[in-house]
Amino acid sequence: MGFRASQYLLAFRARIDRAQRLATREAREAAGKDQPPAPIAAAPTVDRTAPAPSPSTSPSPTPAAPQQATTRGKTPPATLSDIAARIMPPLAVENFHKLHASPFRPHNRLGMVNEEELAGAYAPRALRDLPPGSTGRVIVGCMKNEAPYIAEWIAYHRAIGVDNFLIYTNDCTDGTSEILDRMQQMGLLQHRNNDGWKGNSPQQSALNKALKEPLIRDADWIIHIDVDEFINVRCGNGTLDDFFDRVPDATNVAMTWRLFGHGGVTGLSDGFVIDQFEWCAPRFCPKPHTVWGFKTMFRNMGAYAKLSCHRPNKLRDDLREQVRWVNGSGQDMTREAAEKGWRNSVKSIGYDLLQLNHYALRSAESFLIKRQRGRALHVDRSIGLNYWIRMDWCDVRDITIKRNTPRMRAEFDAMMRDDTLRALHEQGLDWHRAKAAELQAMPEFQDLFQQALEVKLTAQERVAYALALDMES
Numbered sequence: 001m002g003f004r005a006s007q008y009l010l011a012f013r014a015r016i017d018r019a020q021r022l023a024t025r026e027a028r029e030a031a032g033k034d035q036p037p038a039p040i041a042a043a044p045t046v047d048r049t050a051p052a053p054s055p056s057t058s059p060s061p062t063p064a065a066p067q068q069a070t071t072r073g074k075t076p077p078a079t080l081s082d083i084a085a086r087i088m089p090p091l092a093v094e095n096f097h098k099l100h101a102s103p104f105r106p107h108n109r110l111g112m113v114n115e116e117e118l119a120g121a122y123a124p125r126a127l128r129d130l131p132p133g134s135t136g137r138v139i140v141g142c143m144k145n146e147a148p149y150i151a152e153w154i155a156y157h158r159a160i161g162v163d164n165f166l167i168y169t170n171d172c173t174d175g176t177s178e179i180l181d182r183m184q185q186m187g188l189l190q191h192r193n194n195d196g197w198k199g200n201s202p203q204q205s206a207l208n209k210a211l212k213e214p215l216i217r218d219a220d221w222i223i224h225i226d227v228d229e230f231i232n233v234r235c236g237n238g239t240l241d242d243f244f245d246r247v248p249d250a251t252n253v254a255m256t257w258r259l260f261g262h263g264g265v266t267g268l269s270d271g272f273v274i275d276q277f278e279w280c281a282p283r284f285c286p287k288p289h290t291v292w293g294f295k296t297m298f299r300n301m302g303a304y305a306k307l308s309c310h311r312p313n314k315l316r317d318d319l320r321e322q323v324r325w326v327n328g329s330g331q332d333m334t335r336e337a338a339e340k341g342w343r344n345s346v347k348s349i350g351y352d353l354l355q356l357n358h359y360a361l362r363s364a365e366s367f368l369i370k371r372q373r374g375r376a377l378h379v380d381r382s383i384g385l386n387y388w389i390r391m392d393w394c395d396v397r398d399i400t401i402k403r404n405t406p407r408m409r410a411e412f413d414a415m416m417r418d419d420t421l422r423a424l425h426e427q428g429l430d431w432h433r434a435k436a437a438e439l440q441a442m443p444e445f446q447d448l449f450q451q452a453l454e455v456k457l458t459a460q461e462r463v464a465y466a467l468a469l470d471m472e473s
Contacts, residue, residue: 083454084461091471095464099287103346106459108396110283111329111352113234115398122238124407128163136163137240138219140210140307142194142203143167145174145373146227147428149362151421152272153227154188155411159404160233161240162223165189166215168206170197174435175428182421190215207307216300223297224307230274230357231255231297232401243354251301252312252325254294254337255356256344258283261394266453268365268436270429272408274401277359281393282459283351288466290390292344295356310342328354357401360391364453365436368445372435388452390466395459 078100080093088096099105130136139162143150154165167189169177180191190213197205207224210216221240225231236242247253263279285291296311298304303319304312315323315338325337329350336348344350361367371384416422439445457465 078460081456081458081461083456084458084465087455088461088465089468092461092465092468095467096461099460099464104287104463106282106285106395106463108282108284110349113352113400115396115400118399118402120403121406122403124410125159125161125237125239125241127158128161130163133218134220135215135218137161137221137223138164138166138215139223139225140166140207140216141168141224141226142206143169143172143176143180143227144202145172145176145369147174147176147179147425148268148270148432149227149273150176150179150183150428151412151415151425152274152408153230154183155415156230156274156404156408158188159407159411160231160238162231164215164219166192166210166213168192168194168202168210170194170202170206174431175424179421179424179428182418182424183415186415186418186421188415203309207309211307219300221297222300222307222312223295224309225255225295225356228273228359228362229257229295230359230401232258232355232357233353234351234355234400235353238403246353247326247330249324250326250330251299251303251323252337253297253354254311254325254327254333254344254348255297255354256292256294256328256349256351257290257358258351258355258398259291259391259393260357260359260361260398261392262361262364262367263394265362266364268363268369268432272405273359273362274357274408275405277362278397278399279394280357280396280398282396284349285393285459285463286346286349287463288390288470289343290466291393292349293342294344311337313340315339328352357398361388364449365440366432367452368439368449369432369435371448372439372445384448385451385455386469389455389457389462389469392452392455393459393462395462 078097080088080096084096085093128136139157157165165188167180169180169191170193177191177193180189183189184191192206192209192213194202194206194209199205199208216222223231231240233239233243235246243253244250258280260277260280263277265276269276281291294310298312301319301322303316303323305314305316306312320338323334323338324332325334327333327344327348327350329352331348331350333344333348336345361370367388371387416425440449
């Protein structure tokens with residue numbers, strides 16, 4: 001990341017201390033503004049081919065109590081919820097009270113998109129005919145034991161205008177490699193085995209190799225995202241074409257994460273991820289730093305020599321003036337991002353045209369599998385719970401991505417007409433169900449599962465707790 005977590009958090013705490021001196025102004029600005037703006041009128045909802053998740057599998061969590069309105073120009077004292085008072089360490093409590101009167105306090109008063117009412121379903125789009133020598137818009141990704149989620153993710157991104165996929169895998173045991181091999185035979189993607197990776201991480205090893213692949217060399221746009229990340233275009237007909245029409249001069253797009261929590265979904269199911277999970281972080285949440293992290297979609301113009309997890313790096317001097325970065329609202333952020341950085345700031349945040357929905361947890365059972373993945377014998381319960389605290393944002397509802405469900409389902413159903421692929425998909429789901437049952441029977445995982453479900457925090461409490469965890473790591 002380029003910095004020590006402790007250094008980052010010490011700097012942040014100093015900024016909070018300075019921000020406290022702005023409490024009076026904050027109170028005046030907040031007076032009468034603690035509720036989100038009135039929703040923008042949405043288009044009438046049309047029938048969708050995908051049924052809504054049943055209440056038993058996707059209950060809506062109880063929203064956190066709204067912030068108290070200020071009275072007589074003063075910000076009332078912050079009050080911890082009963083759960084937070086019981087589980088938060090002293091440093092987290094201290095952070096909570098400092099946040100209450102600071103400009104870093106999370107809220108949802110940002111942007112122009114109505115996220116809580118489902119507008120009309122997006123129209124299907126035909127696959128593009130690419131000119132000779134072009135592989136178009138290419139996603140490069142890395143996977144390990146993601147069998148139940150691959151088909152939805154591929155179908156979704158094909159439906160919004162991604163042309164090709166280059167997927168690397170390592171050490172898979174759940175059928176992920178077999179699913180990708182079959183998809184390659186069907187002409188849907190290219191799969192590369194990365195078991196023999198070298199270096200600091202399998203991911204960076206794969207990205208280094210990818211730059212030598214014809215699929216990447218001949219791409220117009222390159223996108224590195226994971227299978228738990230979905231590009232959510234929130235303008236026009238919801239396709240990449242609609243977004244690019246609004247930013248014709250952009251060479252790099254910082255696709256900011258919107259972190260989605262488990263939203264009350266405890267059990268692993270075969271439902272679409274984008275249909276099951278609706279609850280996420282508020283739009284304004286500058287701390288902790290992971291909330292406004294971004295992944296980059298960039299023109300393949302040779303401006304950068306290296307592809308890293310969040311962005312391209314090593315900018316060429318002779319192409320420096322041709323690079324133009326934009327945020328998810330299409331606003332220029334070149335000065336901030338051209339050389340380095342992997343997260344947005346208060347100045348560069350924007351979600352109006354595009355955001356990257358990040359489902360890091362999925363269901364509570366899926367979280368157990370994710371935390372066990374790669375661990376031979378034991379789970380580190382402290383790290384596991386810390387990750388949950390950092391990622392389980394269930395504060396506001398955003399269903400904008402569901403407008404894609406009908407056309408995604410059409411792509412998904414077309415894939416599943418292949419008997420071999422359908423069987424592999426079902427076998428992968430069975431593997432994950434069996435693994436969830438196995439972990440639930442282990443005391444250390446059952447303990448982690450119960451602890452995670454008990455951690456119900458408001459956005460401000462979660463920020464304060466996450467900052468304390470970062471300081472202590």
